[in-house]
Amino acid sequence: MAFFDSPENSSGAIYNRLSSDALAVQQIAGARLGIVCEAIATFGFGIILGMYFSWQLTLVVLVYILFLFFLAFVQICWQARLKKRSDAILGTASSLAVQIIHNMRTVKHVASETEFLRQFSYLVLKEFRMRRKDTMINSLLYGINLGTVSFILVALYWLGLDLVEEKQLKITNVAIVFAYYIFIFESLRMREMSDSLSAAQSFFNLFDRVSAIDNSSTDGQQLSDFQGQRVALICASGCGKSTVIQLLERFYDPLKGKIPFDGVDIRELNIQRVRSCLGLVSQEPILFDLTIAENIAYGHENASMEEIIEAATKVNIHDFIQQLPQGYETKAGMKGGHLSGGEKQCVAIARTLYRRPKVLLLDEATSALDSYNERIVQDALDKAQIDDPTRTSLIIAHRLSTIRSCDLICVLSKGNLIEMGTHTDLMEQRGAYYNMIVQNSTT
Template sequence: MSSSGASPPGASAPLPATTAALRQSDRPKSRDLRVLATLWGFVRPYRLQVALAAAALIVAAGTVLALGKGLGTLVDEGFASGNAALLDKAVLVLLGVVVLLAGATYARFFLVSWIGERVVADVRRAVFDRVITLSPAYFEINRTGEILSRLTTDTTILQVVVGSSVSVALRNVLLFIGGLALLMITSPKLTGLVLLVVPLVLLPIIFFGRRVRRLSRESQDRIADVGAYVDESLNAIRTVQAFTHEPLDSERFGGRVEQAFATAVRRIAARSAMTAAVIVLVFGSISTILWVGGHDVLSGRISAGELSAFVFYAVVVAGAVGSISEVIGDLQRAAGATERLLELLGTDSDIEVSDSPRPLPSPVKGAVVFDKVGFHYPARPDWAALDGFSLSVAPGEKVALVGPSGAGKTTVMQLLLRFYDPAVGSLRFDGVDLRDLDPQQLRAAIGLVPQEPVVFAADAWENIRYGRPGASDREVLEAARAAHCLEFLEELPEGMNSFLGERGVRLSGGQRQRLAIARAILRDPALLLLDEATSSLDAESEREVQDALDRLMVGRTSIVIAHRLATVLKADRIVVLDRGRIVQSGSHAELLRDRDGLYARFAALQFDQAEALFDRGLPEVAAK
């Protein structure tokens, strides 16, 4: 975009690290795991798979508990009695139970993993669908790298939890409840000892769990910092290398990586301490129970088989508690990740869409009216980009906007595209207030050629067809030919099918500009917005493209921003802006009559320089 009011200085620059840190610290922190319940809305459509997974989970947990009963019978009636036939039968039954356990475990793992992948895919789509509709104002104060982190890292954490940890947690809860019940049946006395240990096990889980949850959120924020810095540096790689900034950027990136590492280490240490404490308490208790139970066997109060079954169930219960303590760490990380994703899903665009938007008149004519518009960019609330701005553009009129940088020229285009809404005044398009229109219908009637054209990492077909996705190949070729870019595109190794590279790096600046013009030609809009559309072209290419633009603008409302006055001499009207206000308006000849006016000063400066260059024998430079 042009600097002429596109945004206040620094609005598009990355926010300082301190600002980002403040914004992160202001986020509400997850106090419990109830935030995970909000994921049920994404799980609900797959209730059948959830039911099947639950059934497999119950079968798997039941077979594990049945093994304990079989073990006790085997010890008492097989080993103790010396009954070989019973031993053979018990082994066969045991093998059958193992096969059933394996089948149930397979079904549980497959179904739960499928649900996890499906839910995360739906979450990613929902988050992206929401983010892509947010107004540019949101991205002025939020880093793209952090949003990418939420779409990738945070959703990956959810995948682990939904596709694994929740299943493990439920399985171990069933084992814990079932094992505890069987412990009571086997030996109430020893079970009482087990229950005395449970509060001791819960204490480290509660104590360390809070710290793990806090550090998990902090770790995710530090990872977002890393992603944001990489995104910024790689997007500006030419600037980084041109200013030999690689060592400093590497040092700063290393600092962010180390911060993320240090936070992760603290989280891992807290979680490891929690797991170790649980293991010591659980298995220390089992040792004590074995000692007490052994004396009961020797005294005849219980049989050896009952003690074996009790130990088996005690190990199952202890293992379940240990696993749950580990899973809680995953769930706490997921709670933080879910909270971050919900923040995005709950973010509303500043651009409000009416529940019953008014349609544009048919056919669309492209009449534009600014009525006493006042506007401040969100990043600079103290600076008026437009102040009392009023302008009417008739259908088919070609209006040029000129003025110094920061005068508000590109802000006019931003408001017309309804990237922002004015704080004061109103805008009308074909007589309809922009607030009453569906932004999609409004923008479909507008074609934009920005100063810095965007070329996507795709071939020429897709890049030009971006202007009108339903266009035929013939229409795309005609648009490319009209914009004088068919020649250089056909010279690429695979012609129109050639991959144009990330951000169009395989094309020159002028070629990217002509590709953007072809996109606008294909769109065939009622209103054409040209923001320094020929600024990157050489003299010969500019003449060719200007001819194409002249043909495109015939009978079409056009608003043109230009710093070079030679490109706007054919405009029906030239509007001069300064500090967000219109200071002059008229034709080129009319504006030159006011010798003290801003336009006359611009013209004198530019045309006098051009004449000097011609006098020095540099017509090519002068023409540019």
């Protein structure tokens, strides 16, 4: 996940690389590939025939070609450096545009249209100035190339006449060599190839990256599996509760300790299989601009309507969905914008239950809801946890009253597990958990 955490790999930057760079790769694999093949064939045959008719003139041409390759190398290096900077700017601009569009209501509410327009215009203008500089340098290199061609033709003409005067070469051979090398010079003028090569390199680097788990996570946590139990994690904000969720999903690997699944270290298991056994209900539910049925069965190609209805019924939203104008075919809207917070959360829980996970991960699932929606969602969560008696539930909650009935409560501090037990056991210890309860009751 550290790859996506990096600013240069934001959603806007990756989108820009996939769109513009893919077009460049398509051009290389299409029309420009034919031009390259034609240039290679013309160059090869021209050199062979040139050596046959006049090796002296061919040596002069080879000197020019070496110089041309040097210019091409300089141009490609410059383009790669420029493209990296340009991609960073365009990625930032794309990310800004995506954020503005997705959060248009907030932008309108705070009346920040002018400010965002200024930021976007600044980035676009900065990229334009960079491109203008690139165009000037490319034009300079192209001008040097054209000037060198004229110089080489003059040199060939002078050397050819000198060889004819010394009767070392026939005038017809000079004419033939001239004709072939004019074709060679024209075939080597591929101004846009450097752009395409730089884009192709960036594009394939993205896909050639080997997916790996990034070793940067909470220090010293060691958790075991508790089949069929409801386990709660509590601590102050920022001490590692949500990091545990990311460890279980193997977004990161722990530097110390291990997470065993049925006695096997999670790092030794197939990552896709591990994630298929986990069902996450987060604080902010993520819905797609699809129908409610498609959101519940998201990720399953052969979705059964009976199973979709069964999952919705378990979380008490079947009747609500039936009352919608198009029932299960009703669009949820962008990020679930057509539904309330509680309704979105219930759809997300139904989606989780549809997958029949072995481990249910609840990451402060009700903290952002009002009291009415919290009761609805909490009832759905309670049913989800008892739906399968063998299912393990890992609960992260900031409201201590919601986790008192858990089979096990784990107290974290600075990334370390400091207390563990039932509510009664921890209250008798009069430690960190006891202090949290006392502090919570007095506020």
